[in-house]
Amino acid sequence: MKTARPALIIAFGAALDLAAKLWARTSLEPYGAATDFLPFVALRLTFNQGVSFSLFSFEGETARLVLLLATAALTASFALWAFRSQGLERIAASFIVAGALANVIDRAVYGVVTDYLDLHFGAWHPFVFNLADVWITAGAISLFFCQFSQKQSRVALRG
Template sequence: MTRAMLISLIAATVMVDQLTKATALSLLSQGTAVPVFPGFNFTLGFNEGASFGMMGGVMAGKPLLMAALTGALALTFAVMAFQARNALERAGFALVVGGAIGNIIDRLRQGAVTDFLDFYWRNWHWPTFNIADIAITLGAVLILAASLPLRRRKEPFLDQS
């Protein structure tokens, strides 16, 4: 994966994330679930904390601090993306960086991250999330996959006697 491809993947991730969030903001009302199919709604929400609302109470009202912390992590992962030699690992870091940038934009623009994807089972709802969160999760999976050792299949020793 070239540097241009890496930058393109980061930019595409940010663009898709921001376009879907803008659509959600324009079409959905906060707290109103729009059923898509059983087990999935579009539900507009805002997250002041970290992933899945963790640290929401601690970070509530501190969007600049959250943006700065996320920015520091994004910068670290961007450096790692450009230094990685494995294409899968580079793509993973690019997705993490693109997702982080998408969420930073939200924090700077409106003080919280826009979430709208709501999966549920009966009365249990997974924390609402967005495309940036999907990119970050997929990126982490790719980074982990790239770190797994490839085991070559060894042929059994054939006795020629």
């Protein structure tokens, strides 16, 4: 199988997320009632001023700009990693970049990140997220396993 091209994964993943966010912004009532979608996921439009789980959420234009620049710089560094790596590590880093880029674009255009997938277990709703967060999480988990499997391979070669 040919090595995945990071640009294709990044472009497709970011475009899919941005299209879903546009749909959510035009179809769902902001901060309205959750609408069942999947057994543990409902649709509910919210806006995140911070990063994942609303961490580093600040008010004001200066704080928004600093957060935008910081996340753009991190995204660029992961993009460099994606283009320089190989195999599953390349795919995983590309997934992270796809999600991060989509969130950076969303924040640059709207000043916030659009969230619309409401995770819930009965009446408990721990957080609302978006498809970009799924890409970032899947990429991070995959990178973890890449690092673990590479370490195991080095141990096996020594033994």
